[in-house]
Amino acid sequence: MNISDVAKKAGVAKSTVSKVLNNYKGVSEETRRKVLDAIESTTYTPNVFAKSLTTGKSNLIGLFVSEDLLESFIVHVYWSEVVSGIREALVKEKYHVLMFAASPDEDFLKFAKEYKVDGVIMLGDYPEPASVRSLLDSGIPCVVFDRNLSGSRVGYVSSDDERGSELAVRHLIGQGHRRIAHISGPDWSFESAKRMMTYRRVMEEERLPVPAEYALAGEYSTQSGAELGRRLLTLPEPPTAVFCAADTIAAGVLQAAKELQVEVPDRLMIVGYDDLPLCEYLHPPLASIRQERRAMGNIAANAVLDMIREAELPPPDHRVDVNLIVRESARRP
Amino acid sequence: MNISDVAKKAGVAKSTVSKVLNNYKGVSEETRRKVLDAIESTTYTPNVFAKSLTTGKSNLIGLFVSEDLLESFIVHVYWSEVVSGIREALVKEKYHVLMFAASPDEDFLKFAKEYKVDGVIMLGDYPEPASVRSLLDSGIPCVVFDRNLSGSRVGYVSSDDERGSELAVRHLIGQGHRRIAHISGPDWSFESAKRMMTYRRVMEEERLPVPAEYALAGEYSTQSGAELGRRLLTLPEPPTAVFCAADTIAAGVLQAAKELQVEVPDRLMIVGYDDLPLCEYLHPPLASIRQERRAMGNIAANAVLDMIREAELPPPDHRVDVNLIVRESARRP
DNA sequence: AATACTATCGAAACCGGTTTCCATCGGAAC
DNA sequence: GTTCCGATGGAAACCGGTTTCGATAGTATT
Numbered sequence: 001m002n003i004s005d006v007a008k009k010a011g012v013a014k015s016t017v018s019k020v021l022n023n024y025k026g027v028s029e030e031t032r033r034k035v036l037d038a039i040e041s042t043t044y045t046p047n048v049f050a051k052s053l054t055t056g057k058s059n060l061i062g063l064f065v066s067e068d069l070l071e072s073f074i075v076h077v078y079w080s081e082v083v084s085g086i087r088e089a090l091v092k093e094k095y096h097v098l099m100f101a102a103s104p105d106e107d108f109l110k111f112a113k114e115y116k117v118d119g120v121i122m123l124g125d126y127p128e129p130a131s132v133r134s135l136l137d138s139g140i141p142c143v144v145f146d147r148n149l150s151g152s153r154v155g156y157v158s159s160d161d162e163r164g165s166e167l168a169v170r171h172l173i174g175q176g177h178r179r180i181a182h183i184s185g186p187d188w189s190f191e192s193a194k195r196m197m198t199y200r201r202v203m204e205e206e207r208l209p210v211p212a213e214y215a216l217a218g219e220y221s222t223q224s225g226a227e228l229g230r231r232l233l234t235l236p237e238p239p240t241a242v243f244c245a246a247d248t249i250a251a252g253v254l255q256a257a258k259e260l261q262v263e264v265p266d267r268l269m270i271v272g273y274d275d276l277p278l279c280e281y282l283h284p285p286l287a288s289i290r291q292e293r294r295a296m297g298n299i300a301a302n303a304v305l306d307m308i309r310e311a312e313l314p315p316p317d318h319r320v321d322v323n324l325i326v327r328e329s330a331r332r333p
Numbered sequence: 334m335n336i337s338d339v340a341k342k343a344g345v346a347k348s349t350v351s352k353v354l355n356n357y358k359g360v361s362e363e364t365r366r367k368v369l370d371a372i373e374s375t376t377y378t379p380n381v382f383a384k385s386l387t388t389g390k391s392n393l394i395g396l397f398v399s400e401d402l403l404e405s406f407i408v409h410v411y412w413s414e415v416v417s418g419i420r421e422a423l424v425k426e427k428y429h430v431l432m433f434a435a436s437p438d439e440d441f442l443k444f445a446k447e448y449k450v451d452g453v454i455m456l457g458d459y460p461e462p463a464s465v466r467s468l469l470d471s472g473i474p475c476v477v478f479d480r481n482l483s484g485s486r487v488g489y490v491s492s493d494d495e496r497g498s499e500l501a502v503r504h505l506i507g508q509g510h511r512r513i514a515h516i517s518g519p520d521w522s523f524e525s526a527k528r529m530m531t532y533r534r535v536m537e538e539e540r541l542p543v544p545a546e547y548a549l550a551g552e553y554s555t556q557s558g559a560e561l562g563r564r565l566l567t568l569p570e571p572p573t574a575v576f577c578a579a580d581t582i583a584a585g586v587l588q589a590a591k592e593l594q595v596e597v598p599d600r601l602m603i604v605g606y607d608d609l610p611l612c613e614y615l616h617p618p619l620a621s622i623r624q625e626r627r628a629m630g631n632i633a634a635n636a637v638l639d640m641i642r643e644a645e646l647p648p649p650d651h652r653v654d655v656n657l658i659v660r661e662s663a664r665r666p
Numbered sequence: 667a668a669t670a671c672t673a674t675c676g677a678a679a680c681c682g683g684t685t686t687c688c689a690t691c692g693g694a695a696c
Numbered sequence: 697g698t699t700c701c702g703a704t705g706g707a708a709a710c711c712g713g714t715t716t717c718g719a720t721a722g723t724a725t726t
Contacts, residue, residue, distance in 0.1 A: 002681090002682055016705060026703070047447070048447045049391070049681090053712065098431055110378055335713080337713095355714085359675080383711070
């Protein structure tokens with residue numbers, strides 16, 4: 001059942017059917033009726049491939065998810081919510097998500113071109129090898145999450161790490177603390193760097209000391225958090241508050257505090273980052289910085305759509321706001 | 334840069350180029366060389382739409398994710414891992430995932446036909462209205478997760494709920510318990526029903542009593558778990574062990590136990606279901622039934638591929654094994 | 667040497683749409 | 697009564713591949 005069949009049934013030319021389907025002018029109300037009736041009476045579904053072949057548009061948004069995202073559970077929660085947000089925004093515009101199953105050594109541009117995706121969203125930690133580079137330089141609208149990669153038509157969506165870190169540190173200061181430590185993630189992590197920088201900046205602005213032993217870097221793991229937590233708490237002059245660059249790290253610090261019988265929040269306040277579901281389940285519940293992940297997905301999707309529609313517009317750079325969720329680990333009883 | 338350009342460059346007909354690209358016989362080694370060289374020297378990428386238009390195959394697997402999955406965080410972890418597994422299996426076969434953004438009242442078959450997907454995977458709690466029905470009856474290979482929907486070419490992948498529940502209950506019995514309660518999820522949940530049934534069966538097999546107050550149903554929430562936990566623990570004859578149909582419920586029971594100063598595991602053992610990441614963060618860490626979600630994704634993907642390739646094969650019905658992860662909440666110290 | 671067969675290659679039709687462009691027609695303007 | 701114009705609808709080319717089928721050349725057979 002194709003467009004010619006419909007045309008035959010309606011007694012018109014297939015070009016006319018096409019015009020009706022695309023709401024073009026130059027079709028009388030009468031023939032429009034005839035065509036619509038013919039379509040009604042059959043089970044006609046247009047063939048997107050034929051359509052895309054001529055128009056060069058696919059109504060497809062390519063989604064690349066880096067493999068590392070598929071491992072760690074922190075980001076697992078993260079990306080699935082982001083994807084929901086993307087989907088939610090696209091459904092209104094009749095776009096669909098094409099999730100590429102690409103190993104990192106393949107040329108992403110090849111996939112994007114093959115499927116003529118109208119735009120691309122990239123999630124995760126792409127090291128920026130040739131595989132990504134060619135895509136970014138191709139002129140296909142791209143939106144990248146959480147990191148800045150150059151390119152002619154590359155937009156960004158990231159959560160406001162500076163603001164998140166500032167909220168956390170200032171909250172602790174507001175609670176009366178002066179000896180505030182920070183545990184960040186691994187060196188290679190872009191976010192970790194930003195959080196660490198902001199911690200230092202705010203502390204300096206408030207003229208609070210940051211001894212070398214107070215600014216630590218580790219892994220995004222609970223074990224690493226516990227280890228560094230122990231190190232902090234056994235210092236001659238231990239901090240009275242810790243800001244951690246991830247909830248999993250904070251959970252480790254909490255564990256260390258428990259071991260060393262340091263009460264939280266009385267003798268140590270803790271703020272994490274990400275607001276993972278587990279925050280509410282820890283004892284005491286963990287204060288954290290919440291990123292609006294679903295909203296970010298929405299924003300990313302709309303950003304690509306905008307870039308697709310308005311070729312002239314400069315690529316957007318969205319910084320999505322974050323919230324401090326205060327829970328018992330950082331609140332006076 | 335299309336196939337005709339390549340043909341011109343190589344000095345052959347485009348049909349010959351096509352034959353080379355598809356490894357057809359009837360091309361001499363010499364001309365094959367010429368064509369490959371021509372392709373090398375340019376930036377040719379075949380147009381999948383043109384290809385799909387003639388072949389009727391798309392190398393696309395449609396993925397439908399029900400909207401409810403996008404809400405609850407329990408399943409959030411669940412489906413993102415499943416999707417990773419699907420992706421992992423498809424990449425080897427050069428298939429891609431087309432994630433449809435469909436609201437539940439739209440006709441899914443329309444999407445599937447429009448994009449000529451070769452197969453479909455459905456995730457989540459589709460109520461089975463017309464929107465799904467027509468797809469299931471269409472003859473397009475479908476794989477459905479965790480529930481049984483009839484259809485001519487519909488395969489299933491589900492985790493073995495019976496076995497999981499049996500593992501949990503028998504473990505508790507093995508620990509010497511006789512008064513074992515069960516808290517399941519909401520009535521409408523297919524999984525909850527299976528877990529409840531299995532609990533009753535095993536208890537009966539072991540000739541252990543199941544008083545009405547021991548077999549409760551609630552929501553998949555911690556609050557509901559806490560409420561029912563309190564009810565259990567304040568019974569004249571409280572259970573000494575509880576098997577919960579979800580980790581979130583178990584977390585609530587744990588909370589209730591803490592409030593009522595019932596020590597876990599000494600006076601109450603608890604086993605949850607799903608093995609969410611939070612299990613390790615609870616105090617004490619929660620024993621749980623682990624479903625191999627990524628493996629399930631893999632299996633589902635391979636199941637569709639098999640169905641696509643072998644039209645004759647009866648649709649598969651995979652029951653994926655589960656494990657009991659014993660942690661302190663259900664282990665003698 | 668004539669015939670039969672096989673391997674190789676190209677021309678053309680086709681997939682199902684879109685788009686351009688031209689023919690036709692009715693009514694308005696002169 | 698002509699001429700002109702805008703509205704309408706259809707024929708045909710095109711998008712970029714695949715596939716069929718026929719032509720040709722080279723080799724084997726008799």
